[in-house]
Amino acid sequence: MTKLKKGSRCTICKAKGEKEKAVVFLPHHRLALCKKHFVEWFEKRVEKTIKEFKMFSKKDRILVAVSGGKDSLSLWNALNNLGYEADGFYIDLGIDQYSEDSKKLSIEFSKKIGRNLYIVDLKEEIASIPVINSSTNRPACSACGTVKRYYMNKYAKQLGYNIIATGHNLDDEAAVLFGNTLHWDINYLKKQYPVLREEGGFIRKVKPLCKITEKESALYAFFNNIEYIEYECPFSEGASSIEYKELLSQLEEKHPGTKLKFYADFLRKMYPILKEYERKEQEEIKICKICGEPSFNDICSVCRLKGIIEKASTNN
Amino acid sequence: MTKLKKGSRCTICKAKGEKEKAVVFLPHHRLALCKKHFVEWFEKRVEKTIKEFKMFSKKDRILVAVSGGKDSLSLWNALNNLGYEADGFYIDLGIDQYSEDSKKLSIEFSKKIGRNLYIVDLKEEIASIPVINSSTNRPACSACGTVKRYYMNKYAKQLGYNIIATGHNLDDEAAVLFGNTLHWDINYLKKQYPVLREEGGFIRKVKPLCKITEKESALYAFFNNIEYIEYECPFSEGASSIEYKELLSQLEEKHPGTKLKFYADFLRKMYPILKEYERKEQEEIKICKICGEPSFNDICSVCRLKGIIEKASTNN
Numbered sequence: 001m002t003k004l005k006k007g008s009r010c011t012i013c014k015a016k017g018e019k020e021k022a023v024v025f026l027p028h029h030r031l032a033l034c035k036k037h038f039v040e041w042f043e044k045r046v047e048k049t050i051k052e053f054k055m056f057s058k059k060d061r062i063l064v065a066v067s068g069g070k071d072s073l074s075l076w077n078a079l080n081n082l083g084y085e086a087d088g089f090y091i092d093l094g095i096d097q098y099s100e101d102s103k104k105l106s107i108e109f110s111k112k113i114g115r116n117l118y119i120v121d122l123k124e125e126i127a128s129i130p131v132i133n134s135s136t137n138r139p140a141c142s143a144c145g146t147v148k149r150y151y152m153n154k155y156a157k158q159l160g161y162n163i164i165a166t167g168h169n170l171d172d173e174a175a176v177l178f179g180n181t182l183h184w185d186i187n188y189l190k191k192q193y194p195v196l197r198e199e200g201g202f203i204r205k206v207k208p209l210c211k212i213t214e215k216e217s218a219l220y221a222f223f224n225n226i227e228y229i230e231y232e233c234p235f236s237e238g239a240s241s242i243e244y245k246e247l248l249s250q251l252e253e254k255h256p257g258t259k260l261k262f263y264a265d266f267l268r269k270m271y272p273i274l275k276e277y278e279r280k281e282q283e284e285i286k287i288c289k290i291c292g293e294p295s296f297n298d299i300c301s302v303c304r305l306k307g308i309i310e311k312a313s314t315n316n
Numbered sequence: 317m318t319k320l321k322k323g324s325r326c327t328i329c330k331a332k333g334e335k336e337k338a339v340v341f342l343p344h345h346r347l348a349l350c351k352k353h354f355v356e357w358f359e360k361r362v363e364k365t366i367k368e369f370k371m372f373s374k375k376d377r378i379l380v381a382v383s384g385g386k387d388s389l390s391l392w393n394a395l396n397n398l399g400y401e402a403d404g405f406y407i408d409l410g411i412d413q414y415s416e417d418s419k420k421l422s423i424e425f426s427k428k429i430g431r432n433l434y435i436v437d438l439k440e441e442i443a444s445i446p447v448i449n450s451s452t453n454r455p456a457c458s459a460c461g462t463v464k465r466y467y468m469n470k471y472a473k474q475l476g477y478n479i480i481a482t483g484h485n486l487d488d489e490a491a492v493l494f495g496n497t498l499h500w501d502i503n504y505l506k507k508q509y510p511v512l513r514e515e516g517g518f519i520r521k522v523k524p525l526c527k528i529t530e531k532e533s534a535l536y537a538f539f540n541n542i543e544y545i546e547y548e549c550p551f552s553e554g555a556s557s558i559e560y561k562e563l564l565s566q567l568e569e570k571h572p573g574t575k576l577k578f579y580a581d582f583l584r585k586m587y588p589i590l591k592e593y594e595r596k597e598q599e600e601i602k603i604c605k606i607c608g609e610p611s612f613n614d615i616c617s618v619c620r621l622k623g624i625i626e627k628a629s630t631n632n
Contacts (some may be wrong), residue, residue, distance in 0.1 A: 181497055181572065182567075184581040185590070243570075247563060251498075254559070258498065264499040273502070273593050 067104025071167030094128025200285030201294030383437030384418025387483030410444025514600030
């Protein structure tokens with residue numbers, strides 16, 4: 001958002017013969033925009049991404065994974081404005097003040113736009129993130145991702161939704177891609193697509209903000225007066241994805257558009273090769289012998305996690 | 317090479333019950349070594365790389381691409397010490413003082429080890445690099461690479477060598493891989509292997525230092541009293557590969573071994589997938605209609621370059 005020259009005019013207003021001042025500069029798109037046209041641009045870009053990757057249509061019932069942060073609330077707002085049937089799903093992770101604040105903001109936002117927000121309390125389902133974290137050696141974000149994916153999928157099916165939409169933005173996706181590329185982790189790389197299709201008990205998962213940067217999403221929230229939780233989850237500190245984000249931002253600073261090109265070129269050029277390869281190496285989806293949810297192993301990762309937590313609590 | 321603690325002992329000497337002080341610390345290999353054992357380690361590692369990738373054997377006739385820099389001279393020295401039949405090939409690029417200095421050092425080194433050094437003068441073959449550079453819009457390093465590959469291949473065949481060995485080190489290979497990955501340049505990625513096999517008029521090209529860092533190669537040259545040109549080619553300034561090297565070094569500093577893992581994991585996990593894919597998309601090797609050398613087009617890139625230079629000189 002830097003480098004906006006004083007007195008710059010909005011590119012779209014200028015084309016219409018109007019003279020509105022620009023408030024945003026998007027160097028990688030070579031666009032200077034006023035507030036109104038930025039919001040329009042943002043929603044059009046989300047719509048374009050939904051169509052490009054055939055994510056869903058107006059007939060689908062969408063459940064947005066809401067964290068209370070700028071990305072999930074901006075996504076929910078945009079989908080609502082674009083006329084999609086999108087409700088929210090909030091998982092109370094039990095992370096003290098962070099969870100209390102983000103839950104409150106999520107509830108307030110759902111009331112503001114008049115859509116349902118389903119709330120699930122993690123400690124009633126399995127255990128809070130702090131308890132899970134102290135019971136396992138896994139990085140907090142990894143265990144948290146596992147349980148969120150599990151309960152989102154389970155409840156979306158129960159509630160009759162056929163699409164889960166998450167607020168992952170371009171910075172998130174590019175950083176994860178960067179990490180998976182540094183380690184050439186083929187199993188993760190071949191799943192790095194903004195649509196994970198429905199199969200074997202998993203419902204379709206989509207990332208409509210995958211071509212929207214973190215800054216664009218924050219600005220969209222700001223212009224729409226969306227109140228969101230502004231501080232990071234206390235467990236995310238030191239996550240390697242933050243290091244990769246910084247590195248990519250260094251490159252972006254020098255060469256605007258690097259992040260988008262890195263991510264979009266992967267999808268366009270590398271992903272098809274990996275998908276072709278995957279056909280031969282397809283993992284079989286089973287049914288967890290304990291809970292009956294879909295799993296790549298006989299026992300799903302959440303049931304295994306439950307076992308570990310129970311063992312840890314017995315030992316203490 | 318940082319973080320060598322004062323008074324550290326050589327790991328290998330220690331294992332033998334000797335007490336030699338370490339002068340080098342290789343954090344990504346967790347080795348502290350004395351001068352003698354570093355030189356031994358270096359040559360063993362080169363030998364291991366040659367065997368790992370089946371580069372060549374003692375029966376082959378090897379032509380080393382000599383630039384006068386630390387990498388090519390260290391490579392030549394190591395191959396000679398390891399008992400391979402390796403002569404040198406120097407291309408005088410006509411870059412003023414840089415070429416004069418590097419040629420002198422290359423000739424002196426060839427005399428020291430008592431091996432042949434063939435010298436080709438680029439301005440007699442096509443034009444000097446400064447002239448080529450002012451005639452085309454291509455980045456200097458790109459045109460230079462093209463002509464070097466062409467004349468190396470042509471003369472190696474004429475002189476009866478069946479292997480071309482270049483001094484590309486791990487830092488070079490990781491930086492190029494990084495750039496090709498940022499752009500997901502599949503055509504380059506699928507050729508990013510330390511052995512390019514002989515086919516259709518191209519002789520085999522190998523990179524025996526691909527798992528040796530820049531610092532290790534400089535240190536090997538230093539310990540062997542190899543005088544090499546210490547300043548960079550004046551045309552290399554601002555090359556994107558330098559930016560990528562810095563970025564990877566940042567990561568390496570925090571996580572020793574990142575560069576090696578990034579490169580080696582690519583070869584192990586990603587390259588086989590790309591090679592499989594390549595089989596279907598194989599480029600056909602033709603014969604250049606002008607010079608008769610192998611080419612991927614009807615006219616090879618050097619003959620095309622000649623045409624451009626002639627046109628530019630007629631216009632001036």
